[in-house]
Amino acid sequence: MTRYIMVADLRRCVGCQTCTASCKEANGTPPGVQWRRVLDIEAGEYPEVSRVFLPTGCQHCDEPPCMEVCPSTATGKRADGLVTIDYDICIGCGYCAISCPYEARYKVDKAEFAYGPSSVASEQLRFDPSKIGVVTKCTFCIDRIDAGTKAGKVPGIHPEATPACVNSCLSGALRFGDIHAPDSAVSKLVAENQWFRMHEDEGTGPGFYYLWDKGAL
């Protein structure tokens, strides 16, 4: 059975934020909402200091805590592992957002645009009133995946069926695909590298793998 995951190779990520910009362009998210973020993390003390760029967002968990708490059933999970939000059912209570250990969810209560009250053409094109007053998050570009697979394309291989952030990644740090397909790039990367998943102790089974060194675990 298909299980889509994202792989972020921390050795490759240069923190350019192109994925963030690409996501905002593709999904038309308002100011302050970043479904795909790249965090700039420091660890250690001088002189032993490391700087790590950490792409993050919805982890599309195996056991999503957001889905468990959602009182309206707006948050759901598909058989392919993608966690979804039905904007027509969501009541905007925000309970899912505070239940997410990855801070991946957003809620905006009124329409806002990058340059004040008047929206530019690209914002007008992407503006979706159904996303006001409800909770939103990264969808792994579910529409692209569905349209692409319907057209016979393979997510993670063909750009038409692959999330915008992965397509835009200039260093090849972000990869996407089906971890259950033995020949997929992501299943090979996970098998051949050492990785961790964030807040694994929560038992959520996040679908976001962070590679940090070669060699299988």
Place this chain on the structure above:
Amino acid sequence: MRQIALAKRQGFWDLRAAGNFIGGGTGTGLLMISAAAGLAGLEVTIPLLVGMGFVMAGLSLVWLEIGKPWRALNVFFHPQTSWMTREGILAAPLAFCTLGFVATGYPALLVAVMVLAGGFLYCQARILKASRGIPAWKQPEIVPFIIAIGLAEGTGAFLALGGEPSAAWITTALVAGLARAMTWRAYGQGLLDSKAPAGTLECLGSSTALALRAVGLAGLSLILLSLFVLPQPLAALGGILAATSGWGVKALIVTRAAFTRGPSIRHTPIRGRGVSRTVEA
């Protein structure tokens, strides 16, 4: 090696959400002790109505907070796993039984009020515990703590509303207040043991938190004193202090102490000839 802390205060639930926990806790606590007093033969119409008013006021505040208030009925869609749905489901029969008793005086309804109010309060505690993104809320000790606060608030409000307080109700309020003090201590220790975010620990150790604890203990002392002298004014005053300190504690926990875990890494990546470093949790 340690990573810089990236925990931040949640911004999704504000004082309106805290108001639901305040109204729900005080209301259900008051309903439970009022129902018990009613079964013991006391006139409890006013405390019951006030208790139900608190619960409804709390729910109304939540209604004001949600992004799509006209879809509020969707809250009932997920009783399988959502404690918020379960809380909502209990509200209607709780109101029905409370108002039913006020209208008919049928004593069996008081038993139902006690059970439903207890269930509602338990749901509120579990709502917080299920919030996995907020360490201060998912701490297991939050459940007995929230229940004890609700009982302390409710019994305090009962003394504040009541006529001549008897030793039995004063003792009940004392026990609830002591339970709150004990569960508060256990909750704080649990947060320390589980290495809660620094912001959470700072908030719960702040002068505001200490003042709230002092107010609660002052209320408890007055309630204890009322067993021996001036029962009416001391019990009422102690009850008011017990209730208001509980409100402050909940407002603090929901709006100020609610920090996220923050993103974290387990290893730094190997680049070039560098080495990976393990990052402490």
